Amino acid sequence: MTSSVWSVNDWDPLEEIILGTALGLGVPPVDVSVRHFFEPPEGAELEKVDTAVLQRVVDETEEDFAELTHILTAANVRVRRPDPLPYGQRFAALGWESAAMHALMPRDCLLVVEDKIIEAPMAMRARFFEVAPFRKLLGEYFDAGAHWLSAPKPLLPDETYVYRPGESVVAELEPLFDAANMLRCGADIFYNVSNSGNRRGAHWLRRVLGERFRLHEISLCSDHLGTTLVALRPGLLLANSERLSPDSIPEPLRSWKTIWVDRPEDDGFAFEWPRASVWVGMNVLSIGPDQVVVPSNQMALIRQLEAAGMTVVPARLRHGRTFGGGFHCCSLDVRRRGGDVVSYL
Template identity: 50%
Template sequence: MKIINSYSDWGKLEEIILGSPKNLTLPDLDISSRNFFDLQESFSQQVNPVELVEQVKIEMEEDFQGLTSILEGYGVKVRRPDAINIDITCQSPHWSSQQSHALMPRDCMLVLGDTLIEAPMPSRNRYFESQSFRNITREYFSKGEKWIAAPKPVLTDDSYLWDGTTPYLAENDPLFDAANIMRCGKDVFYNISNSGNRAGFEWLERTFGDQFNFHQISICSDHVGTTMQLLRPGLALINASRMKLSDVPVQFKNWEFIFFNEPVDIGYSFDWARASVWIAMNVLSIDEKTIIVEKNQHKLAEILDRCGLEVIPTSFRHGRTVGGGFHCCSLDVRRVGTAENHL
């Protein structure tokens, strides 16, 4: 049986990688971080008390353990990383940066069908983030699975551009966070944004174009998981504050849409929020009929229930604090399904 097999976000989940808050770090506001978070040069961040950071890490691990119990109850194999030493500075010939945690495998790795891909991330502090998961990816490789990495980018200062007040990426190298991408069986949608450039799209299309149909979209400024989520064939969840029906990619014209506009603000613990209230949309599907939702999002749960989904509410207290929810902090490695045409 293949270990790596995932073509969508809704096929019956069989194996998943969850992140770890063990070495949680908050990125220095260098040029790459400011570009991603759209922060002006005048913005400065405070140093959060050590005790507060430790408390957040403890509470996040409690929530990860709760999530693990739910997933294992549905027969899902859960894998966790061995976080790398973040006390060592990440350095290239052109820049140096702190290293990042192993919290969000969805950002640094992409599963397309039977292949696991390490993404060429534009944030300097995330340059080696995928190495936190080497205990898992090496094992997959030793068992015959496909494992590749996109070209490592240079990330010089001229990679980061602003169009008036809007940040975007130059085309010097292929650049993308894997969370820019929506998988829909045979079709793959790539969001052009400040965390994914056209060169990144071209690299994916040239490398995997014989297996998938690739589509460029531009529906939000960075990752797609708080703007549009594909729930099952024919049904998508849409952020109603960012998208109208006319903004939905034309390939989905025959689908039904849930336009959601009532997220609950769960608050944040650090000096500024790394995610908006729309982290509420960052749901995780176990299969086409079962979905995990943050426990405070009662309105979203009601809407999904009316669509015939079994909703599992559970705690994820620090989605806004760290900038990621259930979907961001996980990577579905094996789901039932193939490269079908769902459009």
């Protein structure tokens, strides 16, 4: 059976995508796992988000996603959406409890490699059931020939969340990773060891994917790669100038041309503290190797991309720092038009 799922990089021509939803967006309790991932300010557990503010963020994000859907549909991309998440859904596991955060970011909880779609073993307790709103779509893709896999469901005891000065890690008790820890470049996948992914998770993924893929363990930033290093197409990178230098680009990618992004424009945030830095402004989504969706307020980045020969499609995204994700985070390319897995290095 030919699968309806196929994607091995972030630049082949896009044909089908899952776009998250802000419906049901909530603010989970600040527990040890939230502190480990977000590193929030002192007193963050006392945050009170006004219901009117929360509703405005949801409404405006859904407006922005409607605009993005129009852009993608006009580019002949099929856009799929998850089921809405019931607001404030609580759950408990062995020794802890939390509340669901959102269904905004399929990029974090699902990894697509070839015709496989893999549920990630996420390290934040509030995200334990984050894949649930996408399950209907996963069943559809499975029925259409995709391989639907899930990493071992983690237990996430307190001992998971370790701190070492100058280093962001999670303990090696069980395989852990967010799918957004990956930079997919065909036969080569770069895996960021960080506070949202450990080496045991890399070992699990390496064994599942097999010898056709090379998994490179790197450590470039404290969590996901999309605000630090982006592969726009073979031979062209987008890099965070505050976090990286030419010497810290992963060695196999150093021969690629790099667009160095200076500090992006700050959108601000609607809650008491932001869930993302200003660098969420470089979290772009490629429609194809020469066409990319970029937040419309990031004019300096737009000029840099155009100078590199890219066609830029500006789109509004008002609350990326509020909920912690950009266009790449909030979407998952399910199918890109491409052939066999090849090495671009």
